Amino acid sequence: MTHPKTTGHIALVGAGPGARDLLTLRALERIRAADVLLYDRLVDPAIMELAPSGTERIYVGKDVGACKWPQGRIDRLIVAKAKLGLRVVRLKSGDPSIFGRACEEIAAARAAGIEVEIVPGITAASAAAASIGRPLTERGETDTFVITTGTCKPGDAAPDRARLAHPGTSMAFYMAVERVAQVQADLMDAGAPAACPVEIVTRASTRHERHVATTLGALSKTIAAEGIANPAILFIRYPKSLARALASTGAVIAA
C-alpha cells in the first residue's frame, strides 16, 4: 500500500514492547515514511531514531509535573495533520489493539473521512513469555489465555476476576502493580490456589527488563519487597496438573 503525499493518512502503529528489533517490518516502513510521529513515554527512544530527520515529532505523553494529553486533543491533532495531506504515525507501545485506546482515534479519523489503519505490534505479554522462555499456553496445562488490566475507565467496575480462577487458565495482567493486593485476593477468594506460579516481568524486551518468579499467595509481598513498578506484566498460571495435584492431596486429607 502506498500513501501519496497529497492524501493524508493515519496509521496507528504498534511499537512493540520496547526492543527495536521486535518491530514488524510494516511498522518500520510506516515510521520511515512518516511526516508526523506522535509518541509517548512508553515508546523506546531507539525506535524514534528510525524516523527520517525531517519527521515532525510530537510528544503526547506525561511530562514530569505536567498532565498527559487528553485523548480528545490527540484525536484532533492527528486529524488536523492528516487533513494537511501528511502521513501521520501514532506510535503505541505493544499492540494498538490491546489496551491501546485505538477506538477513539479510529472513530475520529473515520468521522473526518481520513484513511486509517492499524499496524499490529508484539504485545508485552508475548515479549515477556519469550524472554523467560515460557509460553503463554501449554498443551495439556493451559487452554485459555486471558489478557486483562488492573486499571479501568474511571467509574467502571473492575473486571470480574473470580471467573478467571479456573484450572487451565493463564493470565497476563497489564498495569496491575498498584492493584496487586486486590488481584491476588480476588483470584484466591474465587478458589485459585496460593501455589499458582507467577512470573513478574518488568519492561519486557528492554535493557531494563527484570524477571521475578513467585506464587499467587506471595504475589503482593513479592511486589513490595522487590520494589516492582509498572510497566510490568503479571503472568499468573493455574495449570490443570496443579488442580489435579491439589485435588488428590485434598482427597487424602479428607479420607
Added chain:
Amino acid sequence: MTHPKTTGHIALVGAGPGARDLLTLRALERIRAADVLLYDRLVDPAIMELAPSGTERIYVGKDVGACKWPQGRIDRLIVAKAKLGLRVVRLKSGDPSIFGRACEEIAAARAAGIEVEIVPGITAASAAAASIGRPLTERGETDTFVITTGTCKPGDAAPDRARLAHPGTSMAFYMAVERVAQVQADLMDAGAPAACPVEIVTRASTRHERHVATTLGALSKTIAAEGIANPAILFIRYPKSLARALASTGAVIAA
C-alpha cells in the same frame, strides 16, 4: 546476540499471521542466519523465501495423504541438528507462545543442553483486529481479552466457556470452526446474548483473507452458509453497553 557456527542454537521463531511484512526484524534476522529451517503448511511461502539459498528446509507439516510429523520426531530432529553446530530455526505461524506447542521443543533443547530462544510473533487475533480496524479491547466496553481454542489435547475436557459469557469480555477463538455449534451453545447457555457481535476473519493478513460479520446467535449458520474453514479467528464480543441495553429492555418488559 550472535550465534557462532561452532555452537548449535535453536530459535522458535514466530512467523506471524501470514503477511511477510508482519514478521519482526528479529525473526527476519534469525531466518537469514539459519542453517536449517523447519516449517509447516501454515507458514507462508513468501516467508520461506527470505532464507539464504543454502539453508536446509525441512517440511514437518501435514502432506496430502500423509501424516503430520509427531511432535517427538520434531523435537529429536531440532536437537540433532543443533548438536551438529547448526543454527536451527523452527518457524511457527503466529506467536510461538500462543498455541504453538513450544514447551515440548524448549524442554527437548534444555534436556540436551542446547541454547534455545523464543522470538515472538504477531498472533492471528492481533492481525485480524488490525485488518478489520477493530481493537481487541475497547475502553469502557471490554476490559478482558481471552484467547482460547476449539480443540484440546485428546482426552482433555474442552475449555470451560461458561465463565467467558460475561459483559466486558472479548474472545478470540482459534481453530474453532469445527466446534462452532458447541462454542455458540456454551456461551449462550451461560447467558451471552444472541446479539453479541462476531467477526470471523479467515487467513488474516494474507491475500486470501476474508471477513464476515455476524452475531453469536447466527454464528453456526453463518459459518455453514459461508463455507468458512480453518484457519479462522472467531472474534466474539460481549460489550458492557450491550449488557446495559438488554438489562434496560428487560426492565421495561418486566414492568
